[in-house]
Every structure is written in structure tokens, then in C-alpha cells.
Amino acid sequence: MILKGSQRGNAARLARHLMNVQDNEHVELHEIRGFVADEQLLDALLEAQAVAKGTRCEQHLFSLSLNPPEDERVDVATFEAAIELAEQRLGLDGHPRAIVFHEKEGRRHAHAVWSRIDSETMTAKNMPFFKRRLLEVSKELYLENGWDMPKGIVDQSLRNPLNFTRAEWQQAKRALADPQLVKAMFKQAWQHSDNAETLKAALEEKGFYLARGDRRGVVALDYQGEIYALSRWSGVKAKDVKARVPDVDKLPSVQERREEIAKRMGDQLHKYALEINKAYFKKHPAIEFKRTQTVERHRTERKALDDMQRARWDKETAARAARLPKGVGGLWSRITGKYSKIRTQNELEAWQSYTRDQAERDNLVARQLDERQQLQRTIKQVRDKRSKDIADLHSELSAYLMMERGYAATAKVNYDLAKETKAPKKDKGRERDRSRDRGPDFEL
Numbered sequence: 001m002i003l004k005g006s007q008r009g010n011a012a013r014l015a016r017h018l019m020n021v022q023d024n025e026h027v028e029l030h031e032i033r034g035f036v037a038d039e040q041l042l043d044a045l046l047e048a049q050a051v052a053k054g055t056r057c058e059q060h061l062f063s064l065s066l067n068p069p070e071d072e073r074v075d076v077a078t079f080e081a082a083i084e085l086a087e088q089r090l091g092l093d094g095h096p097r098a099i100v101f102h103e104k105e106g107r108r109h110a111h112a113v114w115s116r117i118d119s120e121t122m123t124a125k126n127m128p129f130f131k132r133r134l135l136e137v138s139k140e141l142y143l144e145n146g147w148d149m150p151k152g153i154v155d156q157s158l159r160n161p162l163n164f165t166r167a168e169w170q171q172a173k174r175a176l177a178d179p180q181l182v183k184a185m186f187k188q189a190w191q192h193s194d195n196a197e198t199l200k201a202a203l204e205e206k207g208f209y210l211a212r213g214d215r216r217g218v219v220a221l222d223y224q225g226e227i228y229a230l231s232r233w234s235g236v237k238a239k240d241v242k243a244r245v246p247d248v249d250k251l252p253s254v255q256e257r258r259e260e261i262a263k264r265m266g267d268q269l270h271k272y273a274l275e276i277n278k279a280y281f282k283k284h285p286a287i288e289f290k291r292t293q294t295v296e297r298h299r300t301e302r303k304a305l306d307d308m309q310r311a312r313w314d315k316e317t318a319a320r321a322a323r324l325p326k327g328v329g330g331l332w333s334r335i336t337g338k339y340s341k342i343r344t345q346n347e348l349e350a351w352q353s354y355t356r357d358q359a360e361r362d363n364l365v366a367r368q369l370d371e372r373q374q375l376q377r378t379i380k381q382v383r384d385k386r387s388k389d390i391a392d393l394h395s396e397l398s399a400y401l402m403m404e405r406g407y408a409a410t411a412k413v414n415y416d417l418a419k420e421t422k423a424p425k426k427d428k429g430r431e432r433d434r435s436r437d438r439g440p441d442f443e444l
Contacts, residue, residue: 001074001082001141002067002150003134006088007051007059007116007127011045014063018100025295025372026103026302031074034096034115041098048096057124060117062092064134069147073369075362076101079110082141087114089133091125106373108365118325181391186220186233196245210245211257218245225258287379294375298368309357314405316353320346321338352426 008014019041021027029041037043045061052060066082068074077099087093096115101108116125142149156420175237208220208228218230218241230245231238245251252260323342325333333339 001009001069001138002084002136003132005064005134008061008063009059011061012042013047014061014113015042018113024104024327026299028101029098030101031097031099033098035116041100044096044098045113047339048117051115051119052117055117055124056211057117060115060124062076062090062114062127064112064404066112068109072147073366074108076358078145082137083110083112085140085189086134086137089137090127090130095125105258106369106376108369149358181387183233183235186228186230190234190236194390196247199244209257209261210251211254211423212248212251213254218248218251219254221254221257221261225261227254287382291375293378294372298372299362301368305361311358313353361426
């Protein structure tokens with residue numbers, strides 16, 4: 001189970017994020033402990049913020065996310081045990097706490113939030129090396145539950161090189177490309193080059209073009225003019241980039257490169273991009289409708305179970321209360337010890353009812369997650385198809401631009417192949433006129 005924690009403030013923003021039902025298919029406020037406000041997460045976190053105003057602490061909250069392995073079914077008790085273990089290792093025992101469960105795309109994860117402020121001493125809990133401690137807890141959870149431990153946890157040097165920051169992910173989404181493919185392209189180009197010229201050729205083969213950034217750093221541009229920091233997307237250090245591309249000043253500026261790409265961008269490539277996205281969005285509404293219907297049905301099923309369990313709990317609680325003797329009989333039962341036995345039996349039955357209700361909910365959630373993941377596989381296939389098509393579009397662009405520059409016959413082959421398979425039939429005379437602007441022909 002991957003654990004990621006952070007110290008933070010802005011209680012209202014965190015509460016809105018955790019209770020966001022727009023980006024999550026299911027949101028469950030599982031627990032609020034130690035707060036006066038024990039019904040609404042926003043009220044509880046604002047209460048913690050109000051207490052923190054009596055101190056100098058600005059990051060008065062500690063937020064923890066718990067992400068189990070993708071293929072594992074993790075019940076509530078396992079999440080609770082993991083949170084308790086993390087709480088002890090972080091030294092947050094007894095601090096006010098809230099737990100929220102999220103579900104999205106057939107996966108379930110949890111968030112726990114603590115107040116760092118000790119209300120008795122009005123001091124904030126110091127949390128040195130919390131990332132290292134969470135990593136140790138994560139390892140223990142993998143071992144205790146028999147899960148396959150990621151290589152990045154076993155050895156940090158084996159961490160997946162295709163992990164992304166939020167900024168990298170958003171940039172790749174703007175470019176309508178799969179960020180994993182984009183980063184893999186950069187890494188492959190870097191690994192298969194040993195100087196500036198071979199790196200430039202390797203990137204241009206994949207549809208990316210080197211330029212001089214605003215701070216004299218080396219960047220790459222795609223056909224849409226999106227800027228990619230070469231060191232970040234290649235997974236290397238800035239000094240390595242300087243060593244491989246020492247003459248940064250000789251590179252065109254970002255604006256010059258954008259103008260160059262814009263001049264060479266043909267209508268045919270725009271058409272390809274439109275066709276890819278048109279096909280995607282044609283399928284997307286039907287799949288999105290099915291996903292929405294599934295989520296709504298699952299919410300209805302959970303609400304029905306909650307209502308049934310609440311009514312059954314109230315009925316069973318009333319029955320247990322009716323067992324306790326009242327009046328003179330109650331006084332006598334206390335003297336004889338009968339009252340204590342009945343109360344012990346009631347407490348045992350109440351705990352059994354609680355565990356039964358939790359097991360019923362865990363079973364329902366597990367069944368719904370299985371159904372949701374089947375749908376997610378279909379969604380993923382559509383997304384992957386578009387991602388591959390966009391990646392292919394980069395190659396098509398590269399072939400088109402290289403053909404105009406007259407670099408290689410392979411560019412002409414790729415262009416002709418794309419024209420034959422995707423372009424509509426055109427008037428031969430007009431086609432001959434256009435060929436004059438495309439550059440020299442190649443012997444095949």
C-alpha cells in the first residue's frame with residue numbers, strides 16, 4: 001500500500017477536495033474522531049484551523065493518502081489498521097482525525113487527515129522524516145498482507161522512470177497525448193544519442209524539435225507548439241543536457257521554432273488529428289453514459305443498504321434495551337448481578353451487529369468494484385487507441401517535415417503511405433501543383 005503524506009493548511013480547500021463527488025464516483029466520510037463537530041468534514045477541519053490560530057503553525061494539518069495495489073481487494077479493517085500504524089509511527093496518537101474513502105475507475109483508496117495541534121499544550125506536533133517513516137510503514141503493509149512489493153519500494157534506484165508530476169501530466173493532456181508514451185519517447189531518444197546532432201535527429205524522428213528556452217535551457221516543441229523541458233522529460237540532470245548540447249545559443253528560440261513548425265504544418269496533418277479525436281469522441285458519449293449509469297446505480301444500492309442497516313440497527317438496539325429490567329426489578333437485577341450479564345450480552349451482540357453490517361458493506365463494495373473494473377477495461381482500450389493514434393501522428397508529422405527538408409527517403413515513403421491510406425482522392429493537376437511546395441522527390 002503506497003502512503004503519501006504532506007503537511008498543509010487551508011482546511012476549507014482540503015475538505016472540498018476530499019468530499020468532491022465530481023472527480024470521484026463514490027465518496028464516503030468514514031470517521032470523524034476527536035472533533036467537537038463530528039458530522040461534517042468541513043466543520044471539523046475548520047475547527048482544527050481555529051485551534052491552530054492560537055499558535056504560529058500555518059500547516060496545521062497532516063494529510064495522508066493510502067493507495068492499495070491495483071489488483072487487490074482491501075476491506076475497511078485493513079485500511080483502518082494501516083491508518084492506525086501510520087498514526088503511531090508519526091506520533092499522532094490521540095490527535096483529532098478524519099477518514100474518507102474514494103472510489104474512481106474501479107479502484108478504492110483512502111485519505112486520513114489529522115490536526116497537528118495539541119490542544120492542551122497549544123503546540124504543533126513536530127514531524128521530522130515523515131516520508132521515510134511512511135515508506136517503512138508501506139513496506140510493512142506489503143509484507144504483512146502478502147502483496148507484491150513494487151521495485152521502487154524495495155530499492156529507490158529502481159523507481160519507475162515514467163512517473164509524472166502533476167504539471168507534466170497536465171501538459172501531456174493539453175497535447176492530447178499519453179504522457180507515458182511521450183516520456184518514453186524522450187528517454188529513448190536520449191539513450192540512443194551521444195551528441196547534439198544525434199539527439200536532434202532522434203527527437204525529430206519522433207516529431208519533437210529542439211529550441212532555446214527563455215532561460216537559455218534546452219527545450220523541445222511538438223507540432224502543437226507545446227514546450228517540453230528536455231532534462232525533465234528525458235529523466236536526466238540539467239548538467240547532462242548542457243554537456244550534450246553545449247551550443248545552446250545556436251538553437252532557434254521557442255518563437256522561431258514555433259513559426260517554423262507552423263509554416264510547415266499541412267492541412268493533411270490537421271485532418272489526421274481531427275479524425276483521431278472525432279473517432280474518440282464519437283465513442284466517448286456512449287461509454288460515458290454507461291459509466292454514469294453504473295455509478296448512479298451503485299450509489300443507489302449503497303444508499304439502500306445503508307437505510308436497511310440503519311433501520312435494522314435501530315430495531316435491534318430497541319430490542320436489546322427492552323431486555324434491561326426497569327423499576328424495582330431493575331434494582332433487584334443489579335443486586336443479583338443479572339443486569340450486568342444482560343448488559344454484557346447486549347454489548348457483544350451490538351459488536352456482532354456492527355461487524356456483520358461492515359462485512360455486508362465490504363461485500364457490496366467488492367462486487368461493485370469488480371463490475372466497475374470490467375467497464376474500466378473498455379474505457380482504457382478506447383483511451384489507449386487514441387493515445388497510440390496521437391503517437392503515430394507525431395511520426396507522421398516527422399516524416400512530413402523531414403520530407404520537405406529532403407533528409408531521407410523514408411520520409412517520402414511514410415508520407416506516401418499516409419496519403420494513400422488516409423487522404424481522399426484529389427485532382428491530379430492540383431496534386432502536381434502542390435508537389436512543387438513539398439520539396440524534392442526521392443528515388444525509392
